[in-house]
Amino acid sequence: MASSTTGNIVVEWLKSLHLGQYAESFIDNGYDDLEICKQVGEPDLDAIGVLNPAHRQRLLHSIRSLREEGAAAVYFTLEEAAAARDTCRCDEEVRKEQATAVIEPAKYADEYEEGKAELVKIPRMQLKRLLRERLAQDGIRLSLQPYSTTDGDRGYLEGLASRYADLFSTHYGDVLDHLEELRRHEWDEM
Structure with a gap:
């Protein structure tokens, strides 16, 4: 992803929804601010390339929450998530130090590698x-x-x-x- 998207609130918001794959498209289509994202509707999702019905539903629900609760709620939620991640990382580092064998983290962390049963590896x-x-x-x-x-x-x-x-x-x-x-x-x- 381009460096211009690094640290962008929209990118972080999409990642929190587990829809980070759409971040570049959002930014490229001018949705680089949460206030602008409040205006996203069905036709905009088509233009952005969000075709998966579950992803569309998740985004539209979150956009509705954005409109109702305001962008401040997203900032607060993201800060809480970051704090929780930092705490988890500290705990994880302690466990790694105590472990006798080092386990390499997965190179890719997506649905396929996590072993979701609904995805198949096609030759x-x-x-x-x-x-x-x-x-x-x-x-x-x-x-x-x-x-x-x-x-x-x-x-x-x-x-x-x-x-x-x-x-x-x-x-x-x-x-x-x-x-x-x-x-x-x-x-x-x-």
Whole structure:
């Protein structure tokens, strides 16, 4: 994520909702302040790329709370969460010092790696084939905007990756990697 988003209250708010993957899109679409986020509605979520119904519901509920309780409640909640995290880190450091074996923390902490039963690991070639078929069915050309820039660089694939990961009940990162690979291949064939 860009350094301009580091420490931004909207980024922290989204992380507290476990929706940090949308932070860059919020900022890019001008939602860089909680007062502005109070105005977000269904069409805005489409533009931002929040397509997962559960994520949309969580955001809309939180936005409603923002309107009713004000931004100060979010600041207070985030401060409490940070204090609790700091306390947990201290306890964790003490436990690590007392432990005889060092356990490496997980490299990635997302739903797939945490072993959520509803997500499946789809073999690489099968996932690529499924994505190709779905892109054709949906009439999506990854070599065009918003998925590619006019220079052939990567555009906005995150929303599509999120939608397809949910559709196939698989890992978002795998889908995003394959979409980028397919996008580059499609661009090279132009």
